[in-house]
Amino acid sequence: MRDNQLKAVHPSDLKSLLKSLGIYNSVCDNKETCFFCHNVIAEDTISAVFPFENSVCFCCGNPSCCNTLIDLESEEDDCG
Protein backbone atom coordinates (compact mmCIF):
# COMPACT_ATOMS: atom_id res chain seq x y z
CA MET A 1 0.00 0.00 0.00
CA ARG A 2 1.29 3.43 -0.89
CA ASP A 3 2.02 5.92 1.84
CA ASN A 4 -0.26 8.81 0.95
CA GLN A 5 -1.37 11.91 2.81
CA LEU A 6 -4.58 10.49 4.19
CA LYS A 7 -4.31 9.45 7.79
CA ALA A 8 -6.99 6.97 8.64
CA VAL A 9 -7.17 7.38 12.38
CA HIS A 10 -8.36 4.67 14.66
CA PRO A 11 -10.66 6.15 17.32
CA SER A 12 -8.54 4.87 20.20
CA ASP A 13 -5.52 6.63 18.71
CA LEU A 14 -7.31 9.86 17.92
CA LYS A 15 -6.93 11.54 21.28
CA SER A 16 -3.20 10.91 21.46
CA LEU A 17 -2.82 12.05 17.84
CA LEU A 18 -4.70 15.28 18.51
CA LYS A 19 -2.63 15.87 21.64
CA SER A 20 0.60 15.25 19.76
CA LEU A 21 -0.50 17.79 17.15
CA GLY A 22 -1.38 20.30 19.88
CA ILE A 23 -4.99 20.62 18.74
CA TYR A 24 -6.81 18.43 21.23
CA ASN A 25 -7.91 21.40 23.32
CA SER A 26 -9.18 23.19 20.22
CA VAL A 27 -11.32 20.19 19.37
CA CYS A 28 -12.67 20.03 22.91
CA ASP A 29 -13.48 23.75 22.74
CA ASN A 30 -15.38 23.25 19.45
CA LYS A 31 -12.95 25.49 17.60
CA GLU A 32 -12.10 23.07 14.81
CA THR A 33 -14.31 22.55 11.77
CA CYS A 34 -14.73 20.09 8.96
CA PHE A 35 -12.57 21.04 5.98
CA PHE A 36 -15.44 20.41 3.56
CA CYS A 37 -18.76 21.39 5.19
CA HIS A 38 -17.30 23.69 7.87
CA ASN A 39 -19.46 22.22 10.58
CA VAL A 40 -17.81 22.14 13.98
CA ILE A 41 -16.28 18.75 14.58
CA ALA A 42 -15.90 16.95 17.87
CA GLU A 43 -13.69 14.15 19.01
CA ASP A 44 -16.40 11.60 18.23
CA THR A 45 -17.40 13.04 14.84
CA ILE A 46 -13.94 13.13 13.27
CA SER A 47 -13.69 10.53 10.54
CA ALA A 48 -10.27 11.57 9.25
CA VAL A 49 -7.37 13.87 10.04
CA PHE A 50 -5.15 15.00 7.19
CA PRO A 51 -2.45 17.60 6.51
CA PHE A 52 -3.17 20.43 4.09
CA GLU A 53 -0.92 23.39 3.38
CA ASN A 54 1.05 22.98 6.59
CA SER A 55 -2.00 22.81 8.80
CA VAL A 56 -4.12 19.99 10.12
CA CYS A 57 -7.56 19.54 8.61
CA PHE A 58 -10.50 17.38 9.61
CA CYS A 59 -13.20 15.45 7.85
CA CYS A 60 -16.46 14.91 9.73
CA GLY A 61 -18.57 11.80 9.55
CA ASN A 62 -20.86 13.23 6.85
CA PRO A 63 -20.81 10.75 3.93
CA SER A 64 -20.58 13.54 1.36
CA CYS A 65 -17.51 14.93 3.12
CA CYS A 66 -15.89 11.50 3.23
CA ASN A 67 -16.58 11.06 -0.48
CA THR A 68 -15.04 14.44 -1.23
CA LEU A 69 -11.96 13.47 0.73
CA ILE A 70 -11.68 10.22 -1.23
CA ASP A 71 -12.07 12.19 -4.46
CA LEU A 72 -9.20 14.46 -3.43
CA GLU A 73 -6.99 11.47 -2.88
CA SER A 74 -8.01 9.98 -6.23
CA GLU A 75 -7.21 13.19 -8.09
CA GLU A 76 -3.76 13.28 -6.56
CA ASP A 77 -3.20 9.74 -7.68
CA ASP A 78 -4.19 10.67 -11.23
CA CYS A 79 -1.63 13.47 -11.30
CA GLY A 80 1.12 11.22 -10.07
Ligand SMILES: [Zn+2]
Ligand atom coordinates in the same frame (compact mmCIF):
# COMPACT_ATOMS: atom_id res chain seq x y z
ZN1 LIG B 1 -18.07 17.70 6.90
